[in-house]
Amino acid sequence: MTDSSRCSRRLSSVLVAVLLASLPLRVTAQRQAWTLPESMETVKVNSFAVGRSQARDTYLSGSTYSGFAFGWENDGWAGYEPHRFFRQGRLHSDLYFSYMENPLGGGLTLEFSGRTYEGFMWHAVKNSKCDFLAGPAVMLELGVLYNQQNSNNPVNMEGYFGGGVCADNTFRFSLFRYDMALQATFFTPLAGFSMAPDYDQPYYYMLAYNGGLGKALHFIHPFNNLAFTQQVALVLPIKDKRLRVGFTCDGLKNNLGGHSRFLLNTMATVGFAMRYQTKKWDR
Amino acid sequence: MSRRLKNLAVVTAALFMALLPVSCSWNGEAPDREFVNTPQGNFMALWTIMDEHYCFFDLKKEKLGVDWNEVKVRYAASISDNISDKALFEVLCKMIGELRDGHVNLTSPYDYGRNWSWKTDYPANYSKDLQNKYLGKDYVIGGNGYYYRILDDNIGYLVVESFEDAMSDSRMNVMFNYMALCNGLIIDIRDNGGGQLTASESLASRFTEEKVTVGYTCYKTGPGHNDFSKLYKTEISPAEYDLRWIKPVVVLTNRGCFSSANDFACSMKALANVTLMGDTTGGGGGLPMSSEIPNGWVVRFSSAPMFDADMNHVEFGIAPDIRLDMKDEDVQAGKDTYIESARAFIKDKIVNF
Numbered sequence: 001m002t003d004s005s006r007c008s009r010r011l012s013s014v015l016v017a018v019l020l021a022s023l024p025l026r027v028t029a030q031r032q033a034w035t036l037p038e039s040m041e042t043v044k045v046n047s048f049a050v051g052r053s054q055a056r057d058t059y060l061s062g063s064t065y066s067g068f069a070f071g072w073e074n075d076g077w078a079g080y081e082p083h084r085f086f087r088q089g090r091l092h093s094d095l096y097f098s099y100m101e102n103p104l105g106g107g108l109t110l111e112f113s114g115r116t117y118e119g120f121m122w123h124a125v126k127n128s129k130c131d132f133l134a135g136p137a138v139m140l141e142l143g144v145l146y147n148q149q150n151s152n153n154p155v156n157m158e159g160y161f162g163g164g165v166c167a168d169n170t171f172r173f174s175l176f177r178y179d180m181a182l183q184a185t186f187f188t189p190l191a192g193f194s195m196a197p198d199y200d201q202p203y204y205y206m207l208a209y210n211g212g213l214g215k216a217l218h219f220i221h222p223f224n225n226l227a228f229t230q231q232v233a234l235v236l237p238i239k240d241k242r243l244r245v246g247f248t249c250d251g252l253k254n255n256l257g258g259h260s261r262f263l264l265n266t267m268a269t270v271g272f273a274m275r276y277q278t279k280k281w282d283r
Numbered sequence: 284m285s286r287r288l289k290n291l292a293v294v295t296a297a298l299f300m301a302l303l304p305v306s307c308s309w310n311g312e313a314p315d316r317e318f319v320n321t322p323q324g325n326f327m328a329l330w331t332i333m334d335e336h337y338c339f340f341d342l343k344k345e346k347l348g349v350d351w352n353e354v355k356v357r358y359a360a361s362i363s364d365n366i367s368d369k370a371l372f373e374v375l376c377k378m379i380g381e382l383r384d385g386h387v388n389l390t391s392p393y394d395y396g397r398n399w400s401w402k403t404d405y406p407a408n409y410s411k412d413l414q415n416k417y418l419g420k421d422y423v424i425g426g427n428g429y430y431y432r433i434l435d436d437n438i439g440y441l442v443v444e445s446f447e448d449a450m451s452d453s454r455m456n457v458m459f460n461y462m463a464l465c466n467g468l469i470i471d472i473r474d475n476g477g478g479q480l481t482a483s484e485s486l487a488s489r490f491t492e493e494k495v496t497v498g499y500t501c502y503k504t505g506p507g508h509n510d511f512s513k514l515y516k517t518e519i520s521p522a523e524y525d526l527r528w529i530k531p532v533v534v535l536t537n538r539g540c541f542s543s544a545n546d547f548a549c550s551m552k553a554l555a556n557v558t559l560m561g562d563t564t565g566g567g568g569g570l571p572m573s574s575e576i577p578n579g580w581v582v583r584f585s586s587a588p589m590f591d592a593d594m595n596h597v598e599f600g601i602a603p604d605i606r607l608d609m610k611d612e613d614v615q616a617g618k619d620t621y622i623e624s625a626r627a628f629i630k631d632k633i634v635n636f
Binding site: 058060061063102103104106107150151153154198199200202204205208209212258 | 318328336480503506510512515516576579583587
């Protein structure tokens with residue numbers, strides 16, 4: 001780990017700790033900054049994300065690359081119909097582009113990735129101060145890593161789909177009579193399938209020979225594929241708008257087909273929340 | 284809400300917050316090992332990458348007597364803490380050069396480390412000037428590295444300088460239309476250093492009327508020297524809906540034919556109506572991959588071995604059907620022994636046909 005990344009991690013930890021310590025958790029139920037959508041309602045937040053990425057994929061290189069990243073995130077909360085078992089949905093999608101260099105600055109890795117998950121949530125705690133949702137979730141991730149140093153196998157695909165668990169917590173509070181909400185979301189996949197080359201299997205072989213692709217599909221579980229997406233965000237009402245300023249951290253560490261892969265994105269996000277009525281599809 | 288529920292909410296939220304620094308400190312250290320950027324670290328990284336991924340250790344031990352563990356001991360003695368970067372590069376290049384494999388290279392700002400003895404230790408059997416003389420000035424450019432014309436005795440002559448790019452289907456159709464009335468075709472791939480396998484396969488598919496097994500291939504499935512996948516058949520299928528060539532073909536080869544050109548020679552040798560003339564090809568029968576050592580230098584190595592239709596390794600080249608050497612008297616007379624022999628061979632074949 002470089003000194004700068006260690007420093008930025010410490011800084012972000014301290015900032016969150018200071019923020020938490022300074023919060024007088026006084027509930028003002030009349031003027032809430034954030035409420036979950038009612039049935040047939042959806043709240044969407046489109047955010048711009050910018051931050052830092054790290055990647056090491058031993059199929060491409062043994063070195064850990066790091067650099068900057070930017071992208072787009074879409075977060076959603078949906079109130080399902082009343083008769084459904086899970087009353088709430090939690091959606092998250094993102095697209096990131098990362099530009100990373102090796103420790104000596106002499107090599108370049110580009111990453112383009114997109115992921116989406118949808119959680120089907122049970123409303124575990126619901127009161128004027130707090131909403132806590134938890135439930136199962138499904139996710140899909142696709143991406144590509146391009147390593148400029150590597151002349152013969154410069155590209156590795158990343159992709160998996162699976163099921164996991166998702167939890168989402170919203171705290172409403174006021175600070176100097178100003179209503180705000182603090183949100184935290186956590187998702188981790190528990191089982192699924194991932195694509196990864198079988199050790200030194202060239203992509204050419206995967207596509208050219210019958211059965212070659214089958215070797216590249218792996219069953220994943222937390223012992224060979226540990227991944228998470230974590231978000232912390234502050235919702236600030238500005239007139240009738242809701243500004244959402246947050247921090248997203250998503251990581252992946254796996255060992256598939258004899259190669260290890262480590263990916264970490266730490267992104268600051270900013271976006272506005274919009275509330276919509278959900279119309280039923282009229283057949 | 285009961286006090287208990289409130290506490291639960293607060294505890295849960297605190298847990299979420301606590302996870303944030305945990306996730307931020309999630310680092311990318313390799314769980315098993317991480318080589319460091321020191322002379323010894325780079326040496327060990329290179330030796331280990333080769334040890335776990337290079338595919339021809341047994342073959343090189345049998346044919347060249349290379350013992351990779353002995354190589355490590357011998358070269359480790361040359362590495363010290365204060366060795367300069369340039370000296371380190373030279374030692375590392377010498378170490379991997381022991382394998383005498385054109386697909387094994389080390390790239391650094393100092394040089395492109397290689398051992399090209401597969402080519403330089405043999406007669407060239409090729410003259411660019413003479414080749415240009417046969418091509419003349421009105422040859423057709425059929426793509427990047429593809430040049431052709433019809434020789435005076437109505438024999439087509441195609442020079443393939445490189446397989447870096449494939450000749451497009453439409454350009455191949457134009458070429459075969461242009462040569463439709465020729466008695467035969469000479470394909471000159473001398474000094475073709477390779478390129479894309481798909482480019483060589485695409486050209487070879489124009490010279491067969493049926494699917495032919497031209498070889499086998501596999502890839503490494505683990506770090507052991509003998510960890511290989513099952514064998515996959517390499518087949519050349521006739522190009523459908525496109526023109527195919529069924530008249531005699533002579534492929535001219537020399538030691539400069541490497542990698543995809545070696546693969547092309549291997550495929551063509553398995554086809555009917557095709558005769559290989561010249562010298563044994565340079566080899567390069569392992570599909571290469573690349574990796575990186577901690578100081579950023581890039582290492583390339585053979586990772587997927589290829590075999591001919593009789594399951595022989597093609598790493599040391601493809602032997603011609605008819606062995607040729609360039610004659611000095613021909614060169615002095617402005618003639619290319621290879622091209623003249625191929626013309627005579629095709630004429631003879633047509634007469635006997």
